Amino acid sequence: MSTKLVIVGTVALDDVTTPFGSVLRALGGSAFYGGLSASYWTSVGVVGIIGNDYPEEGLNVLKGRSVDIRGIQRSEEKTFGWTGEYTYDMNTAITRETRLNCLLSFNPQVAEHYPRPETLFLANIDPDIQGRILDALPVKPPLIALDTMNYWIESKKDSLLRVLKRVDLLTINESEARMLTGQFNLVLAARTIREMGPKVVVLKKGEHGALVFYEGGIFASPALPLEVVKDPTGAGDSFAGGLLGYLTAHAHLDPEFLKQASIIGSVMASFCVSEFGVEGTRNLSSELISSRLREFGDLTGFRKISYEERRL
Amino acid sequence: MSTKLVIVGTVALDDVTTPFGSVLRALGGSAFYGGLSASYWTSVGVVGIIGNDYPEEGLNVLKGRSVDIRGIQRSEEKTFGWTGEYTYDMNTAITRETRLNCLLSFNPQVAEHYPRPETLFLANIDPDIQGRILDALPVKPPLIALDTMNYWIESKKDSLLRVLKRVDLLTINESEARMLTGQFNLVLAARTIREMGPKVVVLKKGEHGALVFYEGGIFASPALPLEVVKDPTGAGDSFAGGLLGYLTAHAHLDPEFLKQASIIGSVMASFCVSEFGVEGTRNLSSELISSRLREFGDLTGFRKISYEERRL
DSSP states (O other): OOOOEEEEOOOEEEEEEETTEEEEEEEEOHHHHHHHHHTTTSOEEEEEEEOTTOOHHHHHHHHHTTOBOTTEEEOSSOOOEEEEEOOSOTTOOEEEEEEOGGGGGOOOOHHHHOSSOSEEEEOSSOHHHHHHHHHHOSSOOSEEEEEOOHHHHHHOHHHHHHHHTTOSEEEEEHHHHHHHHSOSSHHHHHHHHHHHSOSEEEEEOGGGOEEEEETTEEEEEOOOOOSOOOOOTTHHHHHHHHHHHHHHHTTTTOHHHHHHHHHHHHHHHHHHHTSSTTTTTTTOOHHHHHHHHHHHHHHHOOOOOOSTTOOO | OOOOEEEEOOOEEEEEEETTEEEEEEEEOHHHHHHHHHTTTSOEEEEEEEOTTOOHHHHHHHHHTTOBOTTEEEOSSOOOEEEEEOOSOTTOOEEEEEEOGGGGGOOOOHHHHOSSOSEEEEOSSOHHHHHHHHHHOSSOOSEEEEEOOHHHHHHOHHHHHHHHTTOSEEEEEHHHHHHHHSOSSHHHHHHHHHHHSOSEEEEEOGGGOEEEEETTEEEEEOOOOOSOOOOOTTHHHHHHHHHHHHHHHTTTTOHHHHHHHHHHHHHHHHHHHTSSTTTTTSSOOHHHHHHHHHHHHHHHOOOOOOSTTOOO
16 A cells, blocks of 8 residues: 655654653654554654664554554664653643754655655654755645644744745644734634645644634534543644544545544544553554544534524 | 523622723623523523612613513612633633622522522522522422532532532533542543532533533533634623523433533623623524524534544
């Protein structure tokens, strides 16, 4: 099966502490989480870089899900790593340390491996690199999605604005959307971002779900309320993986597919946060996914209400 | 038409400042907002107290919506008042002053006017008074709902716990739910509250909507993302009014009606916050309500997803 969705981002080893425990050198990274999540919905390839200390198990997890890993380069330096902590407020990560290591020499070769992807997801990396990847492609992919973070909004805003003009869909969290636009109101922030380029803006709100802004409407995709959120790391990337995996397999940015895709994003994020690292998403059965999809139907579905026919 | 829903709470004159302006002595209060909102969905009576400075216009607004105001007492003191402010974060009100005034002598006479209401909503007042109202009723109403606030959780927790045992539905915001239960996780907090008495817990999350916890499930009712939120005062009471107005007219706590009712709550809250005071809800046409209901359908409705039939 040819690779339809290509995800460019980090492959990481994360040290994470939450009120429910800690993990050291846990498998992680935006492309890793995104690729794993998307693999349940389409054929996916991951483009990233790993160091000489990266455990074989990480690649085996991806291969076990039939993820194409030809685009993962090996470096002689150490693997990129993140050390972070969450308190009971699981919406906000406290970054303790970022070890760039081999990420400093990351020069992703997308065009070489995947000259014509159906969907390209440029996960959170340097916007100059994101731009160069697009430059090197012989044709524009039908769907280009981008993620970014506060660091790039602050340090490379011009580069970010340039690459934003070239993408179809942006995933961004609340505070980043406010920082990027100077608008506090999220509807106005999303509208401003849509004027910057992306036709679709997916606003990630953590435990409050996501809002999808598209031409002519807004869709509210809830997060599943869970009794135990063990580790929110990777939730946003799992959301994006599910969303884009589904969109790749369908008619791209049609509103009805967008709505379904964002529910699938929420479903995949709900699996992600229920365990540490990738334990929640590495091995999901059809039954488990189908049952979780039904839960989301119950969570948001209601019978049509007619005001005219109300009983007074 | 006999009064089916009775709301006991405050009738107030509020001084409110938001980034979009200020109002002085605006019509407000929990029973006022709740009664106005509910009046679009059922026959409603308001039980409260007003001072000698209360403008006739306030009563006319209620009468204009056919709200029964026989239960509104007149006092020779001044009307209860609240002075509050919102910054751009419209989720949190900053209280500048609370003028209890005539509320100190409030002794609501529910049983006298309404011995057999179908639904009784005890909005946010002293839990001892809430308890005495229940004591005085000859029979338990089919549906009793209650609201409260941090002040009572801190100062009269035992009284609050006693009255909670006697009610069917509690509306409460996130921070109050955490304070009441000592649980940070909202699913666990809601479960703990359900063990305290109410079969249904409606967790209000401001711009993130509401979560309704009932036997066997959770429903996520979104807030409508709005470009302009002028004044959030009364949003929670408008939500409760719409919710209970609809439940009163239907089969009470059936999950399907609960879901519809919470969407109606969100619809009424969306009207409330779009203008200062009660300007957003005092005069709504059928067309406007029907059109807003359709917007909520678009905001959350999605076509069923089958994992087995996905296109890889």
